[in-house]
Amino acid sequence: MEIDEAPQKVDIAARIVTPGTAITNDSAFMRGHGTFSEHDTIYSSVAGVVERINKLVSVRPLKQRYSGEIGDIIVGRITEVASKRWRVDVNSRQDGVLLLSSINLPGGIQRRKSESDELQMRTFFAEGDLVFAEVQSYFADGALSLHTRSIQYGKLRNGTLVTAFPQLVPRSRSHFHTLSCGVDVVLGVNGYIWVSKHVPASKVEANAELIYSDKNEPISDDEREAIARVANCIQLLNRLYVKITDTSIIFAYEASLVHSVKELLTHDVAVELAQNVMARLEQQA
Amino acid sequence: MSLNITDRRRINGPQRSVEPVYTTTSPVDAFAAGGRMDGRALDQVRPIFIKTGPLDAQSLSAAAPSGSAYYEQGKIRVSCAVYGPRQGRKSSNNARMGTFDCDFKYAPFSCSWKRSHVKTSDEKEIALMLEQAVAPAIRLDAYPKASVDAFVTVIESDGKAATIAAAINCISAALADAGIELYDSVAACSMSLHSEQWVSDCSQIEENASSCSLLVARMPSADEVTYLLQHGKTTPEQTQQAIQTCANDCTRVYAVICRYLQATLE
Numbered sequence: 182m183e184i185d186e187a188p189q190k191v192d193i194a195a196r197i198v199t200p201g202t203a204i205t206n207d208s209a210f211m212r213g214h215g216t217f218s219e220h221d222t223i224y225s226s227v228a229g230v231v232e233r234i235n236k237l238v239s240v241r242p243l244k245q246r247y248s249g250e251i252g253d254i255i256v257g258r259i260t261e262v263a264s265k266r267w268r269v270d271v272n273s274r275q276d277g278v279l280l281l282s283s284i285n286l287p288g289g290i291q292r293r294k295s296e297s298d299e300l301q302m303r304t305f306f307a308e309g310d311l312v313f314a315e316v317q318s319y320f321a322d323g324a325l326s327l328h329t330r331s332i333q334y335g336k337l338r339n340g341t342l343v344t345a346f347p348q349l350v351p352r353s354r355s356h357f358h359t360l361s362c363g364v365d366v367v368l369g370v371n372g373y374i375w376v377s378k379h380v381p382a383s384k385v386e387a388n389a390e391l392i393y394s395d396k397n398e399p400i401s402d403d404e405r406e407a408i409a410r411v412a413n414c415i416q417l418l419n420r421l422y423v424k425i426t427d428t429s430i431i432f433a434y435e436a437s438l439v440h441s442v443k444e445l446l447t448h449d450v451a452v453e454l455a456q457n458v459m460a461r462l463e464q465q466a
Numbered sequence: 467m468s469l470n471i472t473d474r475r476r477i478n479g480p481q482r483s484v485e486p487v488y489t490t491t492s493p494v495d496a497f498a499a500g501g502r503m504d505g506r507a508l509d510q511v512r513p514i515f516i517k518t519g520p521l522d523a524q525s526l527s528a529a530a531p532s533g534s535a536y537y538e539q540g541k542i543r544v545s546c547a548v549y550g551p552r553q554g555r556k557s558s559n560n561a562r563m564g565t566f567d568c569d570f571k572y573a574p575f576s577c578s579w580k581r582s583h584v585k586t587s588d589e590k591e592i593a594l595m596l597e598q599a600v601a602p603a604i605r606l607d608a609y610p611k612a613s614v615d616a617f618v619t620v621i622e623s624d625g626k627a628a629t630i631a632a633a634i635n636c637i638s639a640a641l642a643d644a645g646i647e648l649y650d651s652v653a654a655c656s657m658s659l660h661s662e663q664w665v666s667d668c669s670q671i672e673e674n675a676s677s678c679s680l681l682v683a684r685m686p687s688a689d690e691v692t693y694l695l696q697h698g699k700t701t702p703e704q705t706q707q708a709i710q711t712c713a714n715d716c717t718r719v720y721a722v723i724c725r726y727l728q729a730t731l732e
Contacts, residue, residue: 197732199642224649224687226649228645228727228731229645230731243645246645270553275611276553
């Protein structure tokens with residue numbers, strides 16, 4: 182590593198900066214995210230913490246919009262039905278695009294797309310619907326192209342949406358979790374999290390019509406309470422800036438059982454639960 | 467007899483009417499005692515209070531702003547919510563650059579007289595000024611096709627130029643809170659001319675007594691002026707002197723904003 186041999190006059194990392202602060206005028210460094218350079222000096226463009234990886238200097242802000250990467254699993258909301266495509270709000274700086282050609286049409290995957298499909302696009306996804314999708318590629322202007330070509334992706338129903346900070350949802354092997362309390366959680370890395378009643382995948386596979394169904398299944402009061410409890414647990418983790426993973430949700434859920442659902446978001450209970458979760462996560466690590 | 471027939475189609479006044487009680491305030495001379503009414507030095511800015519994120523935690527829905535700030539400067543109270551960068555409107559889409567839009571509103575109770583709840587032309591004008599003052603600081607080239615929107619509400623106002631300056635400072639704090647990429651934070655400061663002397667950050671009473679007001683918005687680290695506004699007549703030397711003093715005040719205000727932002731991150 183060359184950089185370690187060079188004498189480090191001042192450690193530039195871990196400094197807290199505000200927009201416009203000069204970070205370094207050493208031309209050995211490269212500018213990364215959250216910085217810009219002018220007259221050979223690197224300045225910060227956001228308020229945050231300076232991070233240095235070898236020669237790359239970047240500033241990590243506390244809050245960030247989601248910026249997509251190919252392969253990300255996300256939850257989005259349809260904002261517009263356009264010709265051969267849907268526009269999807271993905272909590273990013275631009276709306277994502279879901280092409281008609283990148284969804285599974287009912288009645289066989291190998292079926293050819295016809296004009297009648299174009300005319301009845303709203304029967305698949307209408308404005309306001311939530312979709313569970315994967316980032317397929319970028320467009321030239323940086324907009325995300327999504328796809329739902331798998332049985333696990335598609336329209337979301339039977340539950341509630343929770344919005345969290347995108348940076349709290351790490352990318353992991355699996356983003357679809359079934360908790361032991363009979364609740365399904367879809368962790369979109371864009372910060373949109375879907376909490377819903379558990380529906381076995383075999384049931385959807387058996388009936389292809391269900392993929393684009395708008396109807397909720399009957400949800401009992403106990404299931405509703407479990408969904409609300411999990412949703413509140415995620416909200417309190419988000420509020421206290423704890424990483425949101427299946428483990429942290431399960432820990433929060435288990436710790437929350439002594440409280441009633443509506444108590445969970447009161448400040449004292451939320452802090453107590455979050456500390457409990459963080460302690461258990463540390464213990465596990 | 468005819469007095470007993472009431473007109474039901476109209477709202478009738480009470481039977482007996484009394485004259486309203488007026489509070490008689492004689493017009494005060496802001497600089498009567500030789501100094502300022504609140505005992506400040508002539509180039510002293512009122513104490514500043516900032517808080518970022520007051521509107522963020524209100525709801526966890528998509529309607530929550532991406533950043534917000536609350537700003538106080540003496541009696542002035544301003545709040546600002548920033549949304550975005552988000553998908554811009556179709557028509558105004560510029561392929562390479564993002565857009566910055568600003569909305570400015572006086573609350574109906576914010577001034578000593580009642581403000582209209584409908585947006586008036588001077589509010590639109592101020593919104594445009596804020597846009598022009600803050601937009602140069604935003605790295606709009608980093609956000610193609612996206613738009614950043616700021617919504618400013620004046621809760622209490624005290625001096626028009628000072629309120630606009632406060633709004634600019636408030637937007638700066640909210641933009642930083644939203645994590646939007648900036649070249650620098652914009653800090654603004656105003657002053658008024660009173661009998662050949664420049665007075666910083668004037669209240670409404672002081673402003674009424676002055677002949678000219680000047681507003682400077684500046685990016686102190688980059689050392690660039692983003693907006694300059696003067697109302698009234700001065701000599702070029704006077705204006706030059708005022709710009710210099712205002713620029714110094716801006717740097718001080720900027721230091722307050724930066725110190726606050728750093729403190730929130732720790």
